[in-house]
Amino acid sequence: MKRKKITIVGAGNVGATCAHWAAAKELGDIVLIDVVEGIPQGKALDLMEAAPVEGFDAIITGTNNYEDTKDSDVVVITAGIARKPGMSRDDLLATNCKIVQSVTEQVVKYSPNAYIIVVTNPLDVMTYVALKTSGFPPNRVFGMSGVLDSARFRTFVALELGISFEDVTTFVMGGHGDDMVPLVRYTYAGGIPIEKLIPAERIAVMVERTRKGGAEIVNYLKTGSAFYAPGASVVQMVEAVLKDKKRILPVAAYLQGEYGYHDIYLGVPAIIGGGGVEKVLEIELTPEEKAALDKSANSVRKLMEVLPQL
Numbered sequence: 607m608k609r610k611k612i613t614i615v616g617a618g619n620v621g622a623t624c625a626h627w628a629a630a631k632e633l634g635d636i637v638l639i640d641v642v643e644g645i646p647q648g649k650a651l652d653l654m655e656a657a658p659v660e661g662f663d664a665i666i667t668g669t670n671n672y673e674d675t676k677d678s679d680v681v682v683i684t685a686g687i688a689r690k691p692g693m694s695r696d697d698l699l700a701t702n703c704k705i706v707q708s709v710t711e712q713v714v715k716y717s718p719n720a721y722i723i724v725v726t727n728p729l730d731v732m733t734y735v736a737l738k739t740s741g742f743p744p745n746r747v748f749g750m751s752g753v754l755d756s757a758r759f760r761t762f763v764a765l766e767l768g769i770s771f772e773d774v775t776t777f778v779m780g781g782h783g784d785d786m787v788p789l790v791r792y793t794y795a796g797g798i799p800i801e802k803l804i805p806a807e808r809i810a811v812m813v814e815r816t817r818k819g820g821a822e823i824v825n826y827l828k829t830g831s832a833f834y835a836p837g838a839s840v841v842q843m844v845e846a847v848l849k850d851k852k853r854i855l856p857v858a859a860y861l862q863g864e865y866g867y868h869d870i871y872l873g874v875p876a877i878i879g880g881g882g883v884e885k886v887l888e889i890e891l892t893p894e895e896k897a898a899l900d901k902s903a904n905s906v907r908k909l910m911e912v913l914p915q916l
């Protein structure tokens with residue numbers, strides 16, 4: 607059997623970290639592509655030279671030429687600018703829209719059967735841009751946000767309880783912005799609802815910290831945004847597709863009536879497998895949860911309104 611082929615567009619912080627996690631997990635051969643000459647080549651070779659030490663087999667290629675991405679099974683788009691302190695993800699829209707459009711055109715030309723996972727911010731709208739530019743069916747174009755936002759919430763809950771990070775499960779819905787919706791009612795520690803273990807006011811603090819989780823890192827780093835947890839989150843999605851794992855993961859999926867929304871990308875729980883987004887799961891929400899989701903959807907919608915015609 608031939609190895610799978612993963613292309614990562616953008617060899618910056620998130621792209622290179624994705625390559626690192628994907629190589630370590632032996633998910634396939636990896637192509638790192640960027641507009642800057644030398645950076646993808648250098649990072650790819652450096653990472654491949656870790657293979658004898660770490661014991662993974664993957665050919666990792668760095669390039670500036672889309673021909674090298676030909677026939678990729680999965681393409682991760684991280685190309686674009688990241689925010690700095692004081693900026694919102696939405697401030698990246700104009701610049702990143704052009705980048706995601708041009709990248710997607712090239713990706714589609716060489717890998718017409720690929721699954722595209724978008725990472726570039728503002729995430730929900732950039733995923734929409736990739737969908738419209740690619741002409742791919744929506745199950746093959748989705749965005750990474752909820753896995754990361756949920757991982758942050760899981761981290762805070764585990765630290766609060768002094769328990770294993772692995773034992774906390776949850777999901778965050780909505781757009782990847784400050785009004786995302788962490789689902790407290792669906793958050794468990796070893797199968798026990800956290801509302802039975804943690805006082806409500808402490809949970810509220812963790813929900814707020816999750817919503818601002820990206821900015822917390824930006825404010826520390828000053829020069830850019832998070833990349834370790836984002837890279838790991840992307841690779842969990844890549845693995846779910848390439849191994850047809852049928853994971854239930856929160857992803858930015860294209861909604862066509864689910865939860866009452868049409869023609870919009872929003873974070874929802876979905877089954878992710880060999881068919882990409884195989885099914886969006888519609889769970890029951892309280893009126894308060896639905897109102898919070900509506901607010902988040904409205905923010906995404908407002909940003910879509912200022913997009914150039916696609």
Ligand SMILES: NC(=O)C1=CN([C@@H]2O[C@H](COP(=O)(O)OP(=O)(O)OC[C@H]3O[C@@H](n4cnc5c(N)ncnc54)[C@H](O)[C@@H]3O)[C@@H](O)[C@H]2O)C=CC1
Pocket residue numbers: 615616617618619620621639640641642684685686687688689698702705708709724725726727728729750751754782830831832833836
């Ligand atoms: N969805 C999410 O949860 C997350 C999204 N992000 C977003 O991911 C994006 C990348 O972040 P970083 O890797 O930290 O930024 P970075 O600045 O380290 O890397 C971005 C790379 O994209 C490249 N690039 C720019 N235009 C390109 C083009 N047309 N074709 C190919 N490559 C191009 C740049 O040369 C650079 O190497 C940002 O928009 C950031 O906001 C970051 C973390 C989490």
Ligand SMILES: O=C([O-])CC(=O)C(=O)O
Pocket residue numbers: 688689695727754782819820821823824831832836
């Ligand atoms: O905050 C940012 O700009 C990057 C990002 O999306 C995150 O880390 O959640």
